[in-house]
Amino acid sequence: MARERVFRDDDDHADENEDIRQAGNSPLYNYNPDDRELDEELRPQRLEDVIGQRQVVDRLKIVLEATKKRKDVLGHLLLDGPPGIGKTTLATVIPREMGVDLQMAAGPVLDAPKDLLPYLTNATEGSVLFIDEIHRLRPAVEEFLYPAMEDFRVDIALGEGLNARTINMPLKRFTVIGATTRAGMLTAPMRDRFVYREHLDFYEAEDLVEIVSRNARKLRTTITPEAASEVARRSQGTPRKANNILRRTRDFATLRHPQGEITTEIAAHALKILEIDGLGLEKQDRRYLQTVIDIFSGGPAGLNAIAHSMSIPPDTLEDDIEPFLLRAGLVQRTPRGRVITRNGYLHLGLKPGPELPPGFRGLS
Numbered sequence: 475m476a477r478e479r480v481f482r483d484d485d486d487h488a489d490e491n492e493d494i495r496q497a498g499n500s501p502l503y504n505y506n507p508d509d510r511e512l513d514e515e516l517r518p519q520r521l522e523d524v525i526g527q528r529q530v531v532d533r534l535k536i537v538l539e540a541t542k543k544r545k546d547v548l549g550h551l552l553l554d555g556p557p558g559i560g561k562t563t564l565a566t567v568i569p570r571e572m573g574v575d576l577q578m579a580a581g582p583v584l585d586a587p588k589d590l591l592p593y594l595t596n597a598t599e600g601s602v603l604f605i606d607e608i609h610r611l612r613p614a615v616e617e618f619l620y621p622a623m624e625d626f627r628v629d630i631a632l633g634e635g636l637n638a639r640t641i642n643m644p645l646k647r648f649t650v651i652g653a654t655t656r657a658g659m660l661t662a663p664m665r666d667r668f669v670y671r672e673h674l675d676f677y678e679a680e681d682l683v684e685i686v687s688r689n690a691r692k693l694r695t696t697i698t699p700e701a702a703s704e705v706a707r708r709s710q711g712t713p714r715k716a717n718n719i720l721r722r723t724r725d726f727a728t729l730r731h732p733q734g735e736i737t738t739e740i741a742a743h744a745l746k747i748l749e750i751d752g753l754g755l756e757k758q759d760r761r762y763l764q765t766v767i768d769i770f771s772g773g774p775a776g777l778n779a780i781a782h783s784m785s786i787p788p789d790t791l792e793d794d795i796e797p798f799l800l801r802a803g804l805v806q807r808t809p810r811g812r813v814i815t816r817n818g819y820l821h822l823g824l825k826p827g828p829e830l831p832p833g834f835r836g837l838s
């Protein structure tokens with residue numbers, strides 16, 4: 475089976491890159507433990523607490539209602555979208571709405587079919603098995619999962635050589651909810667086993683304002699509406715980033731405001747110290763733009779080459795840094811590599827590089 479696990483850019487450093495790539499395979503890489511704690515503290519518990527993503531939520535509500543009414547088992551669901559946008563949140567809310575058990579696993583830590591087997595045999599009727607980073611499942615594990623998802627059975631090989639035989643073990647009917655930041659890296663057979671596929675996109679500013687205001691209450695702090703808009707505007711359309719900024723601004727407010735209220739001045743001061751600029755870019759994002767400009771004359775530059783220059787795993791660049799830069803129109807992906815756009819130069823206060831030759835077509 476052909477797996478699309480190769481980097482899309484041609485690069486001379488494929489081997490050297492392997493070690494950085496491996497580092498990026500750790501689910502904990504680049505994920506501050508404090509963020510994880512905050513994620514749990516502020517995670518919506520019910521579907522009605524999930525803000526924004528209206529169309530996705532509305533479609534899911536219909537599916538959940540209909541499934542409950544038929545007393546059926548929910549079809550497998552794939553959630554994709556950039557980090558911190560609500561995939562795990564939805565995956566934990568859904569079983570709660572359905573009143574069923576939830577088990578959580580992650581692609582990179584399932585080394586072999588035997589690691590997946592306990593989850594499958596523990597699955598109760600109608601329960602949910604959440605598999606995070608499902609695009610990182612190893613091929614053998616993925617193939618073991620196919621019959622489990624399709625026919626609710628697993629084939630277990632026993633013995634070796636002439637004595638080898640396969641036993642067929644039936645499973646309870648359960649639901650896989652898969653989450654991925656890279657729908658494009660899923661194999662076709664894996665993708666096809668999901669009945670429902672939902673894409674979560676960056677949030678609108680007004681949804682983020684609501685998330686910030688609500689979470690301020692949860693964190694027992696007050697934030698003025700203007701300050702909430704400022705935090706929302708600078709959080710790259712991403713609830714996790716909005717929550718992080720909120721928490722940091724709360725610290726400043728505690729120290730600087732008599733009642734600990736987060737005002738616009740305090741938010742602006744905190745954002746300045748956090749080095750988050752007017753567009754919401756963080757230091758790392760600006761470093762990406764600067765690197766492509768300084769070292770690659772603004773591009774086109776291959777992902778791996780940029781990653782090397784920045785000493786950051788290519789996966790981290792592609793998952794965590796690039797999506798917003800692309801969306802904000804500061805970077806463009808072309809068949810020959812990444813190119814900094816005119817707006818990218820202007821954002822850094824630089825004179826734009828040469829225009830792309832006519833007919834040079836971007837991919838994104």
Ligand SMILES: Nc1ncnc2c1ncn2[C@@H]1O[C@H](COP(=O)(O)OP(=O)(O)OP(=O)(O)O)[C@@H](O)[C@H]1O
Nearest residue numbers: 513516517524525557558559560561562563713714
């Ligand atoms: N729709 C939402 N409404 C309110 N809060 C949200 C929403 N989506 C996400 N959040 C907040 O953002 C945090 C991060 O979201 P979540 O963990 O679901 O992201 P994710 O998509 O699973 O990210 P990753 O790809 O890094 O695993 C949550 O704990 C929650 O506090």
Ligand SMILES: [Mg+2]
Nearest residue numbers: 561562563606
């Ligand atoms: Mg998650």
